[in-house]
Amino acid sequence: MNIYAYSLYPIAKPFSSVHLTFFPSLNMALPQHHSCNKPILVTTLSLVILALTKVLYRQLYIKFSLTLVPLAIIYYFFFKSSTSTVIPPGPFPFPIFGNWIKVGNDLNHRLLASMEQTYGPVFLLKLGSKNLVVVSDAELATQVLxxxxxxxxxxxxxxxxxxxxxxxxxxxxxxxxxxxxxMRRIMTLPFFTNKVVHNYSNMWEEEMDLVVKDLKKDENVKSKGIVIRKRLQLMLYNIMYRMMFDAKFESQEDPLFIEATRFNSERSRLAQSFEYNYGDFIPLLRPLLRGYLNKCRDLQTRRLAFFNNYYVEKRREIMAAEGDKLKISCAIDHIIDAQMKGEISEENVLYIVENINVAAIETTLWSMEWAIAELVNHPHVQHRIRQEIS
Known part of the structure; x- marks a missing residue:
């Protein structure tokens, strides 16, 4: 299993403003030092770029010397971080694009494993304007994380x-x-205490039993087979929405369920797409993202309005009607109460709801899908699990 973790904070003073990718590997190599003759590279690149600029612009009248263009580019890419005396080894970065040309959008664990064999357990990738440090040694990863x-x-x-x-x-x-x-303190009370486990354990079992009963009633289970994702999705949404809003969806055809899943699926697609990576890593290309970012803003506006109008505001109305007799019964009550005390803003409330819809539901659903698929493909593991449970 390969795990990635990212950070903008420095691994140490020499590694300033870097991302970190944690990549555990079974075969750990010793650090290797790959250095290049920078003066030769600088001179070569300067001559090449200068020759190109003279060919391309010899018919143009430009007041400043074109020699400044290649020199500025070389200075930016080779001397911008010259204050860092020690940097991890890594492949040679091309101007503007860095190592993007080599790795592109395919930064998968196999590629990183092969690069580890060349550059060692800690190496640096320059993706456009951003630095990515890859740590593939368990001991070093422990130091970092x-x-x-x-x-x-x-x-x-x-x-x-x-x-x-x-x-x-x-x-x-x-x-x-x-x-x-x-924010963590506010979230802990309604979600991560022993009292919460005690109060909601019966509800969790109830929702899981409903899934089993629905599968037993479905004739296609024994004949054609079914896609279990939708039923698991309904279960997870009901578990989280009952904890969050004291509300649930009646079925997979519930209009609110269809709307919620549509919003969250589109959000996940836009956030995880490779379509915008080039503009994020290469600021020069960011203007090309205007249409994509407008699409994200439009979705987020409609999505937050959905959460607010159908769930958050309804709980506010219930809390206002009960007044002093209010008995906090779900997570959003705790969060709204913290907002009313001035600890967080109304925007924080909505973005917490946003987090729950993605982090607590969609990611759990993906994990369950993979787990069930693995169990189906490995009956001996099913047998071991049955033995452990019994």
Whole structure:
């Protein structure tokens, strides 16, 4: 199993402003030092770019010397980070694009494993204007994620996630610090305590029993087979919406269920697409993303309005009607109460709901799908699980 973790915080002073990818590997290589003769490369590139500019622009009248163009490019890419005396080894980056030409959108675990064999357990990739440090050694990863965990406490954001999180007004992508701790404290009480487990365990079992009963009643299970994803999706939405809003969906045909899943699926598709990567890593190309980003903004506006109008505002009305007799009965009550006390803003409330819809539902659904598929394909594992449960 390959795990990735990312951070904008430095791994150490020499590695300033870098992303971190944690990639565990069974075959750990010793660090290797790959250095190139920078003066020769600088001279060669300067001559090539200067020759190209003279050929392309010899018919044009430009007041400043074209020699400045290649020199400026070379200076930017080779000397911008010259204050860092030590950087990890890695493949040679091309001007503007860095290593994007080599790795493109295919930054998968197999590619990283092969690069580890060449550059060692810690290496650097330049993806456009951003640095990506890959750590593929378990001991070093422990130092990064545990010993220096605070330094890597924040997740990196990008132009699309800034739209979907309100520039970090949520909990998942907010900067690690006082605001994150406050958000975590508010989220802990309604979701992550023993009391919550005790209060909701019967409801969880009830929703799981309904799935089993529905599958037993479906004749296609024994003949044609079924796609179980939708039924699992309904189960997870009902579990989380009952905890979050004290509400549930009646069936897969429930209009609100269809609307919620449509919004969240589209959000996941836009956020995880490779369509916008080039503009995120190469600012020069960012103007080309205008249409894509407008599509994200439009979706997020309609999505937050859906959550607010059908769920958050309804709970506000119930809380206002009950007044002093109010008995907090679901997670959003705790969150709204914190907002009314001035601890967080109304925007924070909506972006917490946004986080729950993605992090607590969609990711869990993907994990369950994979787990069930593996169990179906490996009957001996099913047998072992039955033995452990019994």
């Amino acid at each position: 545990h010993t220096q965990g605070v330094e890597f406490g924040s997740r990196p954001r990008n132009v699309v996630f800034d739209i979907f999180t309100g520039n970090g007004q949520d909990m998942v992508f907010t900067v690690y610090g006082d605001h994150w701790r406050k």
